[in-house]
Amino acid sequence: MTVPAQIDLARQLASRLERLSVDSVWAHRASGVRGALLRWLDNQAGNTTPTDDELEQLERLVSRAFEILTRAAREIRETKMSEQAIQDYYPDNVSYCYGCGRLNEKGLQIKSYWAGDEAVCIYQPRPEHIAIPGYVYGGLIASLIDCHCTGAAAAASYQAAGRPMDSLPAFRYVTASLKVDYLKPTPLGVPLELRARVVEIKGRKVVLQATLAAEGEIRARGEVVTVQAPPEMFGE
């Protein structure tokens, strides 16, 4: 990242940290990191060539800011949903998916929670998930909608069958088609909130609609057609 881009990111993070609710247990730490970021920016005012030491300090502050925002996002989730994530019911052999597998160390490891009639997922993009500076990469948005919807399709099926999510035979869905409308740019540095619900069931096919919001505004809408996969496809 260029120095001006790093400085721009630091400014944005300072502003996101400010918006953390005072009720959050992270509010105090957020305020500390925000202060440090603002001091760094003040010291650099007008200076476009920070030293290596100064850049290293900035990187530490940026990492810390992302960590606080991620943890605060988890906290939001935990106050709303109490159950285990849908993906945490998947057995090991189907848990390597880049988007939602808890065993894929380099993957996104999204967690979707079923809330009776919709699935909710909070995801904090990584700094590299950038499109143009300041905004989230559209391919990431498509990936999140995809995995969140296949998880929601499974959860809805278990609910319709009146069975717990770890009961057999398992409901596993694969994506037949994915459509994403990008309504407005999605800011990078804040948690994203995904919601998905089933809109149609036709035999083995489940159609879902999803929204992706940031800072309370819907940024993208998705429609996903999932198909129930035969158990042998998953080695089950």
Add this chain to the structure above:
Amino acid sequence: MTVPAQIDLARQLASRLERLSVDSVWAHRASGVRGALLRWLDNQAGNTTPTDDELEQLERLVSRAFEILTRAAREIRETKMSEQAIQDYYPDNVSYCYGCGRLNEKGLQIKSYWAGDEAVCIYQPRPEHIAIPGYVYGGLIASLIDCHCTGAAAAASYQAAGRPMDSLPAFRYVTASLKVDYLKPTPLGVPLELRARVVEIKGRKVVLQATLAAEGEIRARGEVVTVQAPPEMFGE
């Protein structure tokens, strides 16, 4: 990755390596690594608990196999296309995109080549780009189609204007909507070939269709609506 999944990947890679054309300058090295993989598998026949040393040796062979397949894919591309990649004409400030920015160290760094009436991109997924074992993650496929099409829209616009790709004012496109139909599973471990062409131009909107093939078969189709972005969005 579990040991059975690693062994399965090793088997698949051995089979992909075998299919490298004898014309390829990589054929000899592919054959060597394939032999080593097969010997490793033979030695392990029936043994489900390899030692740490044996697993380390397997990991080295798998990395080497991926490297050879990636380089061989580049070679295929280079014999067909001679120009610079479309993304290599993007200036630094728009080169951080996770999908196509050459300056995003953690990104996919796809390279699309313009071939007069369509854009072509060869991409070798990483081992972590997995859906279920042996197959490519659908979110990656959506990401590749997205970035490849915005690049193709730009290249087509420069061509229509009769201008070189590094001339100003720049043509930059963002995605308004992305639709992907997953026709059949995409095997992991082989290079993917993407092709995209413009099907409609309406004012600032350019609609493209794309295909993604593996082993000579089309696995997914995409339709992408891109919109020409105002230069100030890109700081230009």
